[in-house]
């Protein structure tokens with residue numbers, strides 16, 4: 255069994271930035287559309303999560319078939335009480351993001367192109383899972399902020415190689431740095447990847463869960479890590 259460090263191609267003393275860079279380089283290679291396979295992707299993803307969550311060379315944490323014990327990071331994403339994060343209210347540079355779940359748009363007979371989409375959502379009495387606001391700290395991606403505030407937004411690779419985490423930016427600006435799989439037509443339509451992107455505006459409106467939009471569906475990987483993290487929800 256290869257160690258997670260070998261799978262990622264980093265030294266055990268690599269810092270977070272080096273680990274992230276190594277993962278993003280590798281995840282593009284192992285995406286099925288780039289000649290990789292779903293199994294390779296799961297193996298890489300599992301290794302990445304283990305290293306990010308504090309795996310040490312001395313640990314005997316099995317990383318086979320994409321299955322192992324839950325890590326601290328996964329526990330945090332599940333919202334375990336002792337790992338809850340602050341809401342960002344103490345950070346003057348945090349951006350305020352108003353969000354809406356794409357899945358409820360159809361249910362209400364609305365359309366993604368409606369100018370007053372968020373006004374209608376605000377007045378509809380939706381659950382917090384589907385509509386609301388939260389703050390994004392400068393050091394958080396949009397996906398990390400959603401998770402740190404207790405929301406289960408979809409993802410798979412967390413490295414720009416699928417479209418499970420895609421959001422439609424309704425108002426404001428958001429970046430998508432580094433290598434990623436989104437075609438320029440999607441970027442031109444204000445589709446961004448929440449696993450990589452950070453708000454560039456103080457206030458934003460985004461529709462999350464747009465992974466089934468035409469053009470995004472075929473870029474998706476099976477959302478194995480998301481399903482594992484939320485299997486007990």
Ligand code: FES
Nearest residue numbers: 410412414419449
């Ligand atoms: S989770 Fe795969 S691109 Fe964001």
